[in-house]
Amino acid sequence: MATLKEVAKAAGVSMPIVSAYLRGSTSIRMSADTRRRVATAIEELGYTPNLATRSLRTARTNVLAVVVPELDNPALTDVLRGIYDGATRHGYVIMLGDAVQLTSGSQTLQHLLSQSRVDGVIVTRSSALDEGVLSGVAGRGLPVVFLDNESTDGHHWLALDDADGIRVATEHLVELGHEQIDFFGGRDISPRSSMTKLRYAGYIAALQAHKLAPRPPVICGQEPEQGYEAFSTMVAPRVVQRRRDAPTALVVNNATTAMGVLAAAYDAGVAIPGDVSVIGYHGTAVTAMARPRMSTVRMPMYELGSRGVAMLDKIIGGEFMPSGILEDIPPKAIARDTTASP
């Protein structure tokens, strides 16, 4: 490996000149000829700067750690896209870690968060992380942004307006003429979680605005299997028996859960949307491709990611950034095949 010193020698200039050239520094002016000689030397020697060394000097790595609950969560796709684009725009590279392997005291976490390795951390869905990991992330003095509104206690965070998203979903069903609408969700992932409460609040708000009575939530985790189970045991029997208290429509917390609900309906012989309408929350490419195509509420996932990076970049730079909810891009109901009038 060629070093900067060798490049300087080959180009017949001093090291600081090469360094300035590489960093595109404007404080040092050099002649076009110098510039060309340096460029040629770099080219010929195949020189690449040793970034580890640069980090040692600048105490900056231009690496951001991103912690996600699980790598293959389709709900995260657009958030990650936003994060990567934001990172590119701000000159960072991403180190992505799965929370599954980030149990407290894990080697991976140490490596990922080691002070000298990354400039900052983005944590998505903190509720999926255990306390040890969270305090490990937060207590390290590293700038951290949570894409989540669960960890308001002194940390920086940015969140979607979940209450409003669910309100819009519920609104969509009310407008179709539904009056018996169930809310699916609510099994808290951690004791800290207030997310589901917020979401349920949006459901209540929509119903009350139309003088309809809210119903108790159908408690259910977010995995497809849990949606499947909840629908099969708590909804399907009532629908099949045409009981009066059976819902005619469902607002499901989560598109992943809703996939399980649709599968359960199929298996139980419940027609969607003939017998029951279903609307999911921030759908994915798959929910739109599977049949029947799921109606969902579109949330600004991409923006959550890209603005999260922008926020983190500011914090790293020592600027103040208020935490808050992403409100300027309103949720939008996307009607597809799983919702209809009762």
Added chain:
Amino acid sequence: MATLKEVAKAAGVSMPIVSAYLRGSTSIRMSADTRRRVATAIEELGYTPNLATRSLRTARTNVLAVVVPELDNPALTDVLRGIYDGATRHGYVIMLGDAVQLTSGSQTLQHLLSQSRVDGVIVTRSSALDEGVLSGVAGRGLPVVFLDNESTDGHHWLALDDADGIRVATEHLVELGHEQIDFFGGRDISPRSSMTKLRYAGYIAALQAHKLAPRPPVICGQEPEQGYEAFSTMVAPRVVQRRRDAPTALVVNNATTAMGVLAAAYDAGVAIPGDVSVIGYHGTAVTAMARPRMSTVRMPMYELGSRGVAMLDKIIGGEFMPSGILEDIPPKAIARDTTASP
């Protein structure tokens, strides 16, 4: 931030002792008391080693770059899981980059592959990368493993036995009694690609083993939309008109494509598996949850990832590792709802 020097001072020992303690070096023996004092000092000062500096000395970063065609490709989920587990086992941390942003000359690529930043690179599905990127990766002198058998020209690679996988898929349909089986796939992603040819070869092998005549491939890209389009235009009309040359079963190159095929069949009123059986290739969590649940062939994706890391680790360590196809875990057909006897 505390430094090693400060720790040494606080513990009343020399720097080399602290360094040895941190690295768990066995060449230097220290008393239990010394060990305890060092541990206490580290704890009290909240010391974390500066890995950038360590890299500078050891010329190792313990970071691996992973390049994927797109982050949200569900087919990659298990490969990534394998890569992360393998990385943890071998003491590496992962830097994950999306090929979409890795066009030639991109900053991200530079950063990701910069000699001093990572010890090695894993590239999945090289066919999705442009030539400039590929030569950038390969020409840098960095150890690289391609999880792919397309780039045999002097590079290290590890691949699935695609021909055998498709053979097993085809075999499954033959055993159900099908005789008119179409192969879906074949639009090469890059001129280099021989993958699809290999897959088609597996289809031919299975048919010939049963004295059945292979049919020309239905040429089709791998996105769901392309599967949708191909089925709608080239298969559905013949099936609906009950033409003699209509296939009774389909082997689809790819579970992603097959999702599109199922959607197209639904929309065209073609019953699956009543009118046509469909089997996909290495399915994902979603293909098993959507209804009807897709029959697929299970491939050792996880192992591809974890062994890829093991291979790369050996290469980084200067050992020789033969490239090859992962043959010891045979493909297995998983019959679900989309395949039946004709």
Added chain:
DNA sequence: CTGAAAGCGCTTACAG
């Protein structure tokens, strides 16, 4: 075990 020292490859002032 200790302690003083060299050096990894840069960046950054600093005197010319």
Added chain:
DNA sequence: CTGAAAGCGCTTACAG
């Protein structure tokens, strides 16, 4: 612009 030098925080010989 140049050139000699300090120093980032470690690891690694090396003499005691």
